[in-house]
Amino acid sequence: MKVINIGQQNSAINTYMAQLRDVEYQQNRPLFRNNLTRIGEVIAYELSKTLTYTIKNIRTPLGIKPTPLPEDHIVIGTVLRAGLALHQGFLNVFDHADSAFVAAYREEGSKENMKIHLEYRAAPRLDGSTFLLVDPMLATGGSLELAYKAFIQAGQPSKLHICVVIAAQEGIDRLQKAFPSDDVTLWTAAIDDHLNENAYIVPGLGDAGDLSYGEKL
Numbered sequence: 001m002k003v004i005n006i007g008q009q010n011s012a013i014n015t016y017m018a019q020l021r022d023v024e025y026q027q028n029r030p031l032f033r034n035n036l037t038r039i040g041e042v043i044a045y046e047l048s049k050t051l052t053y054t055i056k057n058i059r060t061p062l063g064i065k066p067t068p069l070p071e072d073h074i075v076i077g078t079v080l081r082a083g084l085a086l087h088q089g090f091l092n093v094f095d096h097a098d099s100a101f102v103a104a105y106r107e108e109g110s111k112e113n114m115k116i117h118l119e120y121r122a123a124p125r126l127d128g129s130t131f132l133l134v135d136p137m138l139a140t141g142g143s144l145e146l147a148y149k150a151f152i153q154a155g156q157p158s159k160l161h162i163c164v165v166i167a168a169q170e171g172i173d174r175l176q177k178a179f180p181s182d183d184v185t186l187w188t189a190a191i192d193d194h195l196n197e198n199a200y201i202v203p204g205l206g207d208a209g210d211l212s213y214g215e216k217l
């Protein structure tokens with residue numbers, strides 16, 4: 001798995017990340033979701049440079065302009081619920097993409113023993129697709145690995161891009177084992193230090209789902 005950390009290079013994404021992480025800013029729920037959406041747009045834009053393009057002749061009122069356009073059948077596969085705002089950012093860029101969803105949540109547990117519940121899957125046929133697996137937080141990696149296994153029951157994508165906002169090294173290591181091929185790319189806006197005993201990313205941002213939508217029972 002190839003890892004691309006787009007936060008490594010200074011850009012506007014620094015501002016969105018700072019607001020996401022800031023303990024005071026992040027109390028503003030609409031702003032928090034909007035920052036996830038904006039980061040999704042930035043990652044999607046960078047990822048768009050890796051798609052397969054063919055020239056199409058576009059007819060304007062005054063002539064013909066040959067224009068490279070992507071051929072890929074893009075499916076954006078998102079892990080609910082924290083992934084929803086990020087999903088919208090990808091859809092803003094790839095506005096004709098198909099969407100797929102699974103719902104997964106972590107039962108509280110330790111980082112060695114985190115139980116994940118997967119409850120729902122809705123996906124189009126994935127055979128031959130360029131599949132974007134989207135979730136803001138890559139902590140232990142358990143949710144993304146389980147989500148991928150659920151998604152591929154709907155077919156085998158030809159390209160896999162895993163797209164997150166903050167990745168912990170532990171999660172990256174787990175996904176490296178699950179996806180050893182260099183054909184798979186992990187896109188992230190930051191790589192953070194470590195996980196705490198409850199498997200939260202440190203310094204991270206806290207609980208992305210709760211900050212987006214409120215605490216769940």
Ligand SMILES: O=P(O)(O)OC[C@H]1O[C@H](OP(=O)(O)OP(=O)(O)O)[C@H](O)[C@@H]1O
Nearest residue numbers: 081082105106138139140141142143209
């Ligand atoms: O890498 P992992 O250790 O599996 O952790 C990451 C998962 O945690 C968050 O979801 P959460 O379980 O908090 O559910 P939520 O979206 O309902 O908040 C996040 O959106 C990931 O799905």
Ligand SMILES: O=c1cc[nH]c(=O)[nH]1
Nearest residue numbers: 139200201206207208
């Ligand atoms: O730090 C973390 C880890 C998992 N899920 C989150 O929302 N935050």
Ligand SMILES: [Mg+2]
Nearest residue numbers: 207208209210
């Ligand atoms: Mg959560």
